[in-house]
Amino acid sequence: MNGFVELARAAAGARQERPGVPLALATLVRVDGSSYRQPGARLLVDAEGRILAGAISGGCLEGDVATRAAGVCATGRAIRLRYDLRADLETIWGFGAACDGVAHLLLEPLTDWRWMAQAEAIRGRRHGGAVVTMLDADGGGATAALLDGPAQSGRWHLWHESARSVGEAGLHALAATAQHTAQASLHPVPEQAMAFVEPLVAPIALHLVGAGRGAEAFAHFAALLGWHVTVLDHRPALLSALSLPRGVQTRPVRHLDAVPASLAELPHDGRTAVALLSHVYDVDLAWLMRTLTLPLGYIGVLGSRRRAAQLVEAAEAALAALGTPLTARQRHKLHAPIGLDLGGESPASIALSAIAEIEAVMHARPGGFLRERQSPIHTRTPTPQLRERDGAPTPGNGLLGGALDVPPRCDVTDRSAD
Incomplete structure (x- = not known):
């Protein structure tokens, strides 16, 4: 998505x-x-x-x-x-997919493709947004509206007249549901139509503290996933020597007292991950103390279990002395040592295990073997229940217009000949 x-x-x-x-x-x-x-x-x-x-x-x-x-x-x-x-x-297109859906x-x-560039810009601003695609009763549809900002206060850009049938209040309600659930879903709307609404979720922002060899591998894996990556270090020479993918930013932080200001200028929300890779105890401790107090989604500490425990103990003591003891929520987002248990020891293997762990955390998954997962592999988006053509109304979870008199025309195979 x-x-x-x-x-x-x-x-x-x-x-x-x-x-x-x-x-x-x-x-x-x-x-x-x-x-x-x-x-x-x-x-x-x-x-x-x-x-x-x-x-x-x-x-x-x-x-x-x-x-x-x-x-x-x-x-x-x-x-x-x-x-x-x-x-x-095999009998349809000459091959067997063996899928089950x-x-x-x-x-x-x-x-006009410009709305897609605009949607990506909204994601980058990290303040919320949504895309509404209208499915009409005649088997057609169109990408119809784009929200820039939170559901109740953002600005709507209409790309197709069909969005007007929902009304501004209806669009806001649809966007609120999408932003709250962070999932795309279908909703019945007036005139026997359907609205497919998807949130513009901010890309993961990964801040790598430390410009050692491992930072390059972290950055390459994260860039492949479309994350926004920044490498920070107190040694400008190391930053300039890195070989990084296009789009990865570097930022020197020469003094430890500049850590709060540096973080304030970077994303620091629930879609933000920080990996402490500096191998310098005082540097990692300064960043750990500051990041633990922010509403981040993930904090990882590179190093042995013993070193990680020392850092966490020192950070906890320092925060308690400041009157802000470590909470259970803060402990939960802290991963020390960093990474999943993949067994690799090279910089690339360690980076892979850490990036995989961040991906799992951001999707609220345990990161285990899929063969052992008992529930569905993919999280399903709820689909509104609709009134049957000749039956009694059934409960629907659409926000606009309640149930429809007919099933959605999305169920037809191909209406191009009509």
Whole structure:
């Protein structure tokens, strides 16, 4: 979900290289059963069948969706597609996917890609946001609205007239649910339509304290995941000698009394992780004391169990002396020593174990073997229950308009011929 930066760059490049070839965007709006990708995944294709960016499956659907882009671009009308991956796809597309789910997609002509760049900018500002995609009663739909900011006070940008049918109060209510749950979901709205609403969750911000060899590996793994990475050190020479991926920032912090000010200028919210890698006891202690008092999502300390215990004990004593004893919540976000138990000892292996641990913590997962997980692998987004065509109303969890008189048209296989 939310791979807008890749999509926006690919769309801009395609417009420059092939300005006469229209683009189309596929959005996964609902999943029944098991699926490699979750609602909110997107695929950018063009009218000549090229796959430009993104993914909506493990590779079994992209080709077929791309072949349909020409028709969507020619008519200027979106279609909705339903792929039942539980069937034997060998007889359908010439290969067997062996999946166990049903994927529902909206494929729309992409006449203006700028909203994706705007969405990525909103994510980077870390103050909340949401994207609303409308699914109409005729089997079509469109990306319709973009929220910049918190649900109740953010600014709405309307990209399609269909969003007006929901009304500003309705849009705010939908965004509030998405931001509260941090999950994309479908909601029934007036005029027998559906609204697919997804929050613009801020990217993980990773602050690496210490510019040693391990910092490079940490930065490379984190950059691959699209995290915003900053390397901080009191030794400018080490910072300048690092070989870092594009986009990773460096920042010298020459004195320990400058730690609070440095943190104040960086993200320090629940989507922020700090890894203490300096190998200098006083430096790690200064950063640990300061970060423990902030509402961060993760703090990790590199080193042996004994060294980590010494640091934590010293930090706890210092905070208690200041009248701010360590709380249970603060202890819970502290991971010392850092990382999952993967067994590797090289800088790259240690970085991999730490990045994997941060990823697990940010998704509220234990980080164990998937083969031993008893619950579903992927967290499911709740889908509103709707009134059956000839039955009594059933409870719905949509915020607008209550239950619908008919099931959502997302269930049709392909309305492109209508």
